[in-house]
Amino acid sequence: MEQLLAFSKGPLFRLTFAVMVLGLARVLILDLLEIFRAYYRAGDKTVPWGQVITRSIEWLVPVRLVFKRRPVYSLFSMLFHVGLLLVPIFLYAHVQLWRDDLGFGIPTLPYAWAYGLTVLTIFAAAALIIGRILNRTSSFLSRKQDYLWPIVLLIPFVTGFVCAHMGVSASAYRFFMLMHVLSAELIFVLIPFTKIAHCVLMPLSQVVANVAWKFPPETDDKVCTTLNKKGAPV
Amino acid sequence: MSLAILTDVTKCIGCLECVAACKKENNLNMDVPREWQKMDGLSARNWTSVLHKPDNHNIRKQCRHCLEPACASACPVGALHTTPEGAVVYDNSKCLGCRYCMMACPYGIPRYDWDESVPYVRKCILCYDRIKEGKQPACTEACPTQATIFGKREDLIKVAHQRIKENPDLYINKVWGEHEIGGTSVLYISDIDLGFLSYQPELGTKALPRTTAPAMNAVPFAFVGMGAVMYGINWVIKRRMNNGQETGKEGNDGTDE
Amino acid sequence: MVQMNRVQAVKTVLWSILGLTAAVGLTRFIFGLGATTNLSDATPWGLWIGFDVLSGVALAAGGFVITALFYVMRREEFHDFVKPAVLTAFLGYIAVVVGLLFDLGLPWNIWHMIIFWNPHSPLFEVGWCVMLYTTVLLLEFSPVPLEEFSRYAKIRTFLMKFRFPLILLGIMLSTLHQSSLGSLFLIMPFKLHPLWYSNILPVQFFVSAVALGFMMVIFESLVSHWLYIKDSETERIAKLGFIAAWVLFVYFLLRIGDIAFSGELGMIFTGTWEANLFIVEMLISVILPFIIFVVPRLRYNRKLQWVGSIMVVFGMVFNRINVGGLTMIRATGDIYLPSWMEIIVSMGVVSGAVLVFMFAIEKFHIWEERPRHPESNPYAPAAFDRSSGAWLGSPLLAASTRYSLAFVFAFAVGFALIPDNKIHSEGMDDIPVTRAxxxxxxxxxxxxxxxxxxxxxxxxxxxxxxxxxxxxxxxxxxxxxxxxxxxxxxxxxxxxxxxxxxxxxxxxxxxxxxxxxxxxxxxxxxxxxxxxxxxxxxxxxxxxxxxxxxxxxxxxxxxxxxxxxxxxxxxxxxxxxxxxxxxxxxxxxxxxxxxxxxxxxxxxxxxxxxxxxxxxxxxxxx
Structure with missing residues (x-):
């Protein structure tokens, strides 16, 4: 187990971390490429950039936009995302690992904050799953992975919480730490290839919508003409 | 004014004072065995060392400061060059890190900062800053037994021969560095053979830059000659083709259009 | 369809190697040469000089020998070889420079050769010639890509006017630096084994580069035709091989004659490992290929053409590595074996050059008939994933999806394989202490x-x-x-x-x-x-x-x-x-x-x- 832990903290971590970082860069570049291609081929080349930017910011900070409709769900979603980003990146123990290896680190979360945010994230994820099941529209649209993802994302949080805040025996600590590292690495590998890739693709979605899914006013007629059904209702 | 160091192997007691003085003078860091070092004590942070040989022979090893240095002639940017005082010094602002000097040195002296991401070539520079001021190098100053002394090269050669003449039973009748590969500014007299200080026991008296000189001198002739030959061949063939095709179609104009 | 699979499989492999190279290269530039290479004070030149630079320049000799044959000697039958050969040469030189950037301790100072001169140094001359010749090759080759853009037609015609002088200049520059690479080692008579050291090393390097140039053109033609499933010109290859065989013969005479002249002929059969190395080198680089390309019946055999050209290519690379360090072991007493990271970088540099070559073959008018390739065809049907049937996007996108995936995974693997103990120890020997x-x-x-x-x-x-x-x-x-x-x-x-x-x-x-x-x-x-x-x-x-x-x-x-x-x-x-x-x-x-x-x-x-x-x-x- 010691060796497995050492391996997963060393080479396996580097492998999965590189897959995540480069994989995200890759999907971003491929997405941009396809956007440019679509833009190049588009008949109408005007893109409402101002609108795209405001919309993107609105979606990034969905206070105004979403709170109107499902305030509780959005609140939990917000909390979940905040915890998901802040805790792994600014956790003292994680930064210390970087510091040991690279010689520099970033400011860290205070102990109490880390504790609180971890608990909050776990509860928010639970609430999100329940909300997804209870809401008819959501559950109709959901795929299996939509239920699975919050659970998978929770594994490192729960195991990390056990390791960091609960005084467990030495052997139990090892086990939970191994689970913590391995589950996090599984997530790293999956991020660029699943819907979690929205962490970098999100800002592009508005551009995609405006470049690729834009129909000029006379589109209806043209389609009908092509289909030999001129004048038929669309 | 060619300055030099004469090391008398019979007088060296292996106290390493010269090594310590060199370290201090040149601000060299502590050294530890690294996997890329040669086992002769020299390294990027040790510019001089003392080899201990059987029967209490201690031989000081350092850059030989050749009169016609192979390293300086090899360096493509002239980062290594000989000063009027005879020291072969290194200008790290010119260096591009090709390490040809390390390949070219017949004594295997220059060392490299392999562990640095901005590495330089390192070797003894005969304490150039000191000898410019008229002082002697740190190592000769530190030597407690006068085993390694500093002075004008001609004087030191005389001293060396004088010592050999006075004590012919002790010394081997040879001043290492007097003629070898064109002469060096670091001379040795010894009671044992010092062939192990270089890659080959006998290096001859021809300076190494002179081995490349014929090839380098031939460069302009090769350049112009090749051009002339090629142009000539082309002219002949073109003419022949035009002659042969005068009655027929027009000759190819040389493009692939 | 078979054709595309072959090309795409090769490209996927090449992109993977590039991914590994990127990971290793990053380590090399952050942590220095000691952390990534097995170079040492005793062996300061290793694989990156022996293969990437010495062999790289010689392998790129095809450009000048073919232009000499076609434009100067007017051998019209070799027309089809010219453009690929010039392209190979150009990419070869770019690869040499990139390989050199990895090897140089201070690669950002590479331009110093332009302002700091030391005309005594053969390396200075090589550096200048490589710079100039790469520029000349760029000018020689640029009419081909410029053909695609009508707005640059004027530049193209302008360049075409200077084609013959450029080609003459290219040949002259090549003569200089191909031979000067040999001059590099003239200064080391004390290190290099007498069977390789010679006063006419520059001449030997030049003649062998000419022979290798022809063989490289043959090899490149065979490989690219195999890749894009095209019939290759067996007859013309045989003709070219015949010329190369006689150049090889001259090279053989120069080598053996020089050894005989210095009275060391007996040394070849002394049975030391250097002597055996010499025999093996001469067999694969000269003697066997000479037989293959001189005997008419063997010369026209496609399989033997493959064998012969590969032998010369490997044999000459072997020769450059022997001169570049392998036969110095006796003098230095240091046995150097390249680390896997050095090997990966060398492979990566070649892979990059091959990818650009394939790109150029597909995009530009290099062959009379361009290879048909779905990636370059905007009207090709979209690709679908075989297992899931999912739409993979346009053919270009589908291809780049695959290659980038290979790159990312290879990079991650390379990043994981980097030995952290070698980096953290900074080459320090971990010596346990024995009690007093x-x-x-x-x-x-x-x-x-x-x-x-x-x-x-x-x-x-x-x-x-x-x-x-x-x-x-x-x-x-x-x-x-x-x-x-x-x-x-x-x-x-x-x-x-x-x-x-x-x-x-x-x-x-x-x-x-x-x-x-x-x-x-x-x-x-x-x-x-x-x-x-x-x-x-x-x-x-x-x-x-x-x-x-x-x-x-x-x-x-x-x-x-x-x-x-x-x-x-x-x-x-x-x-x-x-x-x-x-x-x-x-x-x-x-x-x-x-x-x-x-x-x-x-x-x-x-x-x-x-x-x-x-x-x-x-x-x-x-």
């Missing part, structure tokens, strides 16, 4: 290299008796021990030892202590929030010892001993008027007289090797 031997007089020689100190333990004991006795030096009582010896904690000769074994304390097989038993619950678990060692190990520190224990990291053996001894000696040197030399190195190391030194040696076992001297530049533990 002896009784009243100890021979302190932790790494057993016989260069140590004869330490009169009894005398020092008596000297300090009035004070704290043992505690003066022995400052720790490690568990189950009292006044522990130096080597118990300072376990490594030159590197720091972690004395507190956290893993052991926390493991079930060790002390099996739960986290909260040491670390205060409700706080960050760090060293500061944990109990002190002395909370459990009551008498860890020796009482009244003047030595302060500050951290859980024990300094290296040499640092620790120098720290204790030198500090005290310096103090005593001032106090005791009759012993002013107490603070000097020879007092302990070596002593003033030859007899004293011999005394030192008496204690040692057989000398293993002479290691560098470590001087008492006392480093304080952090």
């Amino acid at each position: 031997r002896g009784a009243d007089t100890l021979f302190v020689d932790g790494n057993l290299n016989n260069f140590g100190v004869a330490f009169d333990h009894k005398k020092h004991e008596e000297l300090t008796r009035e004070g704290q006795a043992c505690a003066t030096c022995h400052h720790m009582n490690i568990p189950l021990d009292k006044n522990s010896g130096c080597w118990e904690c300072h376990k490594k000769m030159f590197t720091v030892t972690d004395v507190f074994n956290h893993d052991w304390h926390a493991s079930a097989g060790g002390a099996a202590i739960a986290c909260d038993e040491c670390h205060t619950p409700g706080q960050q678990r760090r060293a500061e929030s944990a109990k002190n060692c002395e909370d459990c190990h009551r008498d860890l520190r020796v009482e009244n010892t003047p030595i302060e224990v500050k951290a859980y990291l024990a300094p290296s053996y040499t640092d620790a001993l120098h720290d204790i001894c030198v500090a005290c000696h310096l103090k005593k040197a001032v106090e005791l008027a009759d012993k002013p030399d107490l603070g000097l190195c020879p007092t302990c190391h070596g002593g003033e007289t030859p007899e004293n030194r011999r005394e030192l040696y008496k204690y040692g076992q057989a000398a293993r090797s002479l290691k560098p001297v470590v001087l008492p530049q006392v480093k304080k533990p952090e």
Whole structure:
């Protein structure tokens, strides 16, 4: 187990971390490429950039936009995302690992904050799953992975919480730490290839919508003409 | 004014004072065995060392400061060059890190900062800053037994021969560095053979830059000659083709259009 | 469809190699040459010079020999070889420069050759010629891509006007630097084996480069035609091979003649490994290919064309590597084997060049008939994933999806494989310390290299008796021990030892202590929030010892001993008027007289090797 832990903290971590970082860069570049291609081929080349930017910011900070409709769900979603980003990146123990290896680190979360945010994230994820099941529209649209993802994302949080805040025996600590590292690495590998890739693709979605899914006013007629059904209702 | 160091192997007691003085003078860091070092004590942070040989022979090893240095002639940017005082010094602002000097040195002296991401070539520079001021190098100053002394090269050669003449039973009748590969500014007299200080026991008296000189001198002739030959061949063939095709179609104009 | 699979499979492999190279290259530029290569002070030139530069330049000779044959000698039948050969040469030179950037210690100074001149140096001349020739090749080749863009037609016609002078200049420059690569080694008669060292090394390099140039054109034609499933020009290849065979013959005469001239012909059959290496090299680089391309029946055999050209390509690369370092082992005594990272970078540089070559073949008018390729065809049907049937996007997108995936995964694998111990040790040998031997007089020689100190333990004991006795030096009582010896904690000769074994304390097989038993619950678990060692190990520190224990990291053996001894000696040197030399190195190391030194040696076992001297530049533990 010691060796497995050492391996997963060393080479396996580097492998999965590189897959995540480069994989995200890759999907971003491929997405941009396809956007440019679509833009190049588009008949109408005007893109409402101002609108795209405001919309993107609105979606990034969905206070105004979403709170109107499902305030509780959005609140939990917000909390979940905040915890998901802040805790792994600014956790003292994680930064210390970087510091040991690279010689520099970033400011860290205070102990109490880390504790609180971890608990909050776990509860928010639970609430999100329940909300997804209870809401008819959501559950109709959901795929299996939509239920699975919050659970998978929770594994490192729960195991990390056990390791960091609960005084467990030495052997139990090892086990939970191994689970913590391995589950996090599984997530790293999956991020660029699943819907979690929205962490970098999100800002592009508005551009995609405006470049690729834009129909000029006379589109209806043209389609009908092509289909030999001129004048038929669309 | 060619300055030099004469090391008398019979007088060296292996106290390493010269090594310590060199370290201090040149601000060299502590050294530890690294996997890329040669086992002769020299390294990027040790510019001089003392080899201990059987029967209490201690031989000081350092850059030989050749009169016609192979390293300086090899360096493509002239980062290594000989000063009027005879020291072969290194200008790290010119260096591009090709390490040809390390390949070219017949004594295997220059060392490299392999562990640095901005590495330089390192070797003894005969304490150039000191000898410019008229002082002697740190190592000769530190030597407690006068085993390694500093002075004008001609004087030191005389001293060396004088010592050999006075004590012919002790010394081997040879001043290492007097003629070898064109002469060096670091001379040795010894009671044992010092062939192990270089890659080959006998290096001859021809300076190494002179081995490349014929090839380098031939460069302009090769350049112009090749051009002339090629142009000539082309002219002949073109003419022949035009002659042969005068009655027929027009000759190819040389493009692939 | 088969055709595309072959091209795409090759491209996927090449992109994977590039991914590995990127990971290794990053490490090389961040941590330096020592962390990634097996180069050493004894072997400062390795694979990157022997293969990437020496062989790379020779492999790119096809450009100038084919242009000489076609434009100067007017051998019209070789027309189809010209454009690919010039392209190969151009990419080859770019690859050489990129390979050189990896190898140079200060690659950002590569332009220094332009302003700092040393015309005596063959390398200076090579550098200039490579720069100029690469520019010439760019000008020679640029009409081909410019053909695609009608707005640049004027530039193209302008360049076409200067085609013949450019080609002449290219040939002249090639003559110079192909031969000057040989001149590089003229300065090392003391290193290079006599079977390879020769005064006409430049001429040999030039002639072999000409032969290799022809063979490389053949090889490149065979490979690219195999890749894009096209019939290759067996007949023209045979003709080209025939010319090359006679150049090889000239090269053979030059090699053997030179050896005979210097009277070393007997050396070939002495049976030393260098002699056998020479025989193997001559067989695969000259003799066998000469037979293949001279005998008419063999010459027209497609399979033998493959064999012959591959033999020359490998044989000449072998020759360059032999001259570039392999046969110097006898003189340097250092056996160099390239590390896997060096090999990966060399492969990556070639892969990059091949990818650009394939791109150019697909995009530009290099062959009479362009290879049909779905990636370059905007109207090709979209690709679908075979297993899921999912739409993969346009053919270009589908292809780039695949290649980028290969790149990403290969990069990750390379990143994971980087040996972190090699980077963190900074090349420091991890030498375990052996305890001092002896009784009243100890021979302190932790790494057993016989260069140590004869330490009169009894005398020092008596000297300090009035004070704290043992505690003066022995400052720790490690568990189950009292006044522990130096080597118990300072376990490594030159590197720091972690004395507190956290893993052991926390493991079930060790002390099996739960986290909260040491670390205060409700706080960050760090060293500061944990109990002190002395909370459990009551008498860890020796009482009244003047030595302060500050951290859980024990300094290296040499640092620790120098720290204790030198500090005290310096103090005593001032106090005791009759012993002013107490603070000097020879007092302990070596002593003033030859007899004293011999005394030192008496204690040692057989000398293993002479290691560098470590001087008492006392480093304080952090």
